Amino acid sequence: MKSTIAIATLLLCTSPLALANLIIDTEGVDQNKYNQDRFHCEQLAAQVKTEQHSPSVVGTTAKGALAGAAIGAISGNSGSQGAKTGAGVGLAAGIIGKGASKHSERQANSNEKQMVMRNCMTNRGYTVLN
16 A cells, blocks of 8 residues: 555656646645545646647748748849848748747646646645645
8 A cells, every 4th residue: 555655656746747836735634635636636737738729830931931032022132132031031030930939838838737736726625825
């Protein structure tokens, strides 16, 4: 029995959601029940979508390149050279924009998982201190 509890505790401590940064007052709490409740809450939090439906990197960068090429050509730069320069700038802007978008999505996902964990543990009667 002790080895089962030790293994369960080890698994809980090494799972990604166990690092949810929740500080829970466990004074007077049955540790076995706490571990079970935390595991169940982690299972619920794992249901949060991990990726949003956003345009692909190729689509985003292609749009940026096309817009840059059009701006370069319209701005009167030397024909195809202006379009090439504009396309390069647009491509770079598309890649940078996509990277920022992905970072923002990951942060929002992490915040949502944290909120699910907090709500779940609170609803199960635990005092979440942070």
